[in-house]
Amino acid sequence: MSAPALTFSDDQAEAWDRVAELLGGAGIDILEGTLTPDAPGKAQVLAVIGKAGSGKTMLLAALTKALGEAGVETVSGDYEGKRRKDRRTLAILAPTNKAASVLRNHGVPATTIHRILYTPVYDPEYEKIAEWLAGNGERPAIEGLTDAALDRAKAFYDQVKSIPGALATAGLRGSDFILGWKRREDPLDIGFVDEASMLDQRQLDDLREIFPTLVLFGDPAQLAPVGQSGEMVFDTLAEGRKLQLHRIHRQEKDSPILDLAHALADHDLSFEAFEAMVAEAARRDDRVQWAERVDAGLMARSPVLVWRNQTRIRLIQAFRAAYGAPMDALLPGEPLICDGIELPLKHRKKRIDLEARGLIKGAQVIYLGPGNKSGFSRLHVIGAEEPQVSAASIIKIELPDEEEPFIPYAARMGAAFLHGAAVTIHKAQGSQWETVQVFAPDLFVAARTGRMEAGLPLWKRLAYVAITRAENRLHWVVRNRLARPTVALTTDDLPKPVAALSLAPTEAD
Numbered sequence: 001m002s003a004p005a006l007t008f009s010d011d012q013a014e015a016w017d018r019v020a021e022l023l024g025g026a027g028i029d030i031l032e033g034t035l036t037p038d039a040p041g042k043a044q045v046l047a048v049i050g051k052a053g054s055g056k057t058m059l060l061a062a063l064t065k066a067l068g069e070a071g072v073e074t075v076s077g078d079y080e081g082k083r084r085k086d087r088r089t090l091a092i093l094a095p096t097n098k099a100a101s102v103l104r105n106h107g108v109p110a111t112t113i114h115r116i117l118y119t120p121v122y123d124p125e126y127e128k129i130a131e132w133l134a135g136n137g138e139r140p141a142i143e144g145l146t147d148a149a150l151d152r153a154k155a156f157y158d159q160v161k162s163i164p165g166a167l168a169t170a171g172l173r174g175s176d177f178i179l180g181w182k183r184r185e186d187p188l189d190i191g192f193v194d195e196a197s198m199l200d201q202r203q204l205d206d207l208r209e210i211f212p213t214l215v216l217f218g219d220p221a222q223l224a225p226v227g228q229s230g231e232m233v234f235d236t237l238a239e240g241r242k243l244q245l246h247r248i249h250r251q252e253k254d255s256p257i258l259d260l261a262h263a264l265a266d267h268d269l270s271f272e273a274f275e276a277m278v279a280e281a282a283r284r285d286d287r288v289q290w291a292e293r294v295d296a297g298l299m300a301r302s303p304v305l306v307w308r309n310q311t312r313i314r315l316i317q318a319f320r321a322a323y324g325a326p327m328d329a330l331l332p333g334e335p336l337i338c339d340g341i342e343l344p345l346k347h348r349k350k351r352i353d354l355e356a357r358g359l360i361k362g363a364q365v366i367y368l369g370p371g372n373k374s375g376f377s378r379l380h381v382i383g384a385e386e387p388q389v390s391a392a393s394i395i396k397i398e399l400p401d402e403e404e405p406f407i408p409y410a411a412r413m414g415a416a417f418l419h420g421a422a423v424t425i426h427k428a429q430g431s432q433w434e435t436v437q438v439f440a441p442d443l444f445v446a447a448r449t450g451r452m453e454a455g456l457p458l459w460k461r462l463a464y465v466a467i468t469r470a471e472n473r474l475h476w477v478v479r480n481r482l483a484r485p486t487v488a489l490t491t492d493d494l495p496k497p498v499a500a501l502s503l504a505p506t507e508a509d
Helices: 010-025 056-069 097-105 113-117 124-133 147-159 163-169 201-210 256-263 271-284 309-322 345-356 440-449 458-467
Strands: 044-050 089-094 110-112 118-122 178-183 190-193 213-218 242-245 288-291 304-306 335-342 364-370 376-381 388-397 406-410 414-419 422-424 433-439 470-477
Touching (some): 010 056, 010 213, 113 118, 147 163, 256 288, 271 288, 271 440, 440 458
Antiparallel strands (some): 118 178, 364 376, 388 406
8 A cells, every 4th residue: 555645745744754654663554554463562652743734634634544444443432342362453532522523524533532541331232233233243132122123223334333323223322332431451552642732741641551652743832731831742752753744835825814823923923913914814805804892693602712711701791691691590502611520539430421421621512401300401512422411510600700600500419510602712722613703802911911931922822722723714803892692592503413322420329
């Protein structure tokens, strides 16, 4: 097999060759399409770094395809088959559900880091169905399931390679198939990690325990994780372990948003000069909008990006007031951000169950309505492969000038949520939305403070991250005002899942 029929830039081609060499040392030849079983080689970490538009995702997707053609099995959040001696494995990872869903939209079967740290414990009878569907076993005979049900599952899987979806067509729920979760015991082979700028050292150490061959893909211009003094994990690698990609020049005419993001590399560029560039871009191209007000309608699905927490809280309150949301309840369609799982240590299994299904810290969620039990909520987890869940919830609505949040819904323990109509730029890393609103008055304040991070003005890092969250359209909001919505909140726009997974940990469990 030859290298993929893609038009690579020189630095992409060099990175391809270096990664191919790394994989060859692990017993996987992506040029010839061959692999050697059980040949892990020496543990190594390589980083492919570059700014937005440099082709990191294109390279990652091409490498993933080449590994698949060589016979390497991709381990995803869908289903993980039984370990075989001759099996070589790849996992494509992202720090958040939303970042993983961005990759999946590019045809890359990504899952979250947390999902790969834990493995599901399957019901042994129903696992026979999964192995048969995946081509690794004979057609099973399962008590309680008819031949017609198995035929439906097979027909579904032949069209959509989803084990949970196929099982759902046979009448099985996710809680029937997955009995629990445990920390991964057996290592995998190859790990590709996207959005590696978001990794902290502990996460990298966890990944190195699982993957002897690890390739990080990251953007050095983003914001480093909080508590790492502006340093990213790939900054600590030797220079020979870092491959630098530069901007793909053919994109320069295609994206005014990328033009603005890359302009921030100019050392002498002031905030005022940058805003003038935004205004000029808006006059030339409607993909950039000079906005006098925040659009409340957009906030329902893509949060306005801010720097300061006080700005975030004020905009959330303005959003809820604009939709007429009551103080003591949420409206279906309101966006939330998971703030972690509040369960004691004895409920570790329930914590793992919730987190493995998408409710990890930072997950974006849409409120669908109250659950069947007091304190429970029905939720749609953005970017999750099975998005609808029901979970014990602690929902906190922060108020301006108040130390304690208002809590309209609260179980004694479960998943905790903050409102998601506005988020800080730090929290937005790893996510992308079709349209992004950036609250420029906050960046003006950051510019006036003169703060620096890792040798660059903080406002430029903030602006770069915020701008590059936009897939196709950027709204640069210049006034502290809110445009009222023209339609009511709804959940009709959310994709309907094949089967809703029930996550209903009782408080007594």
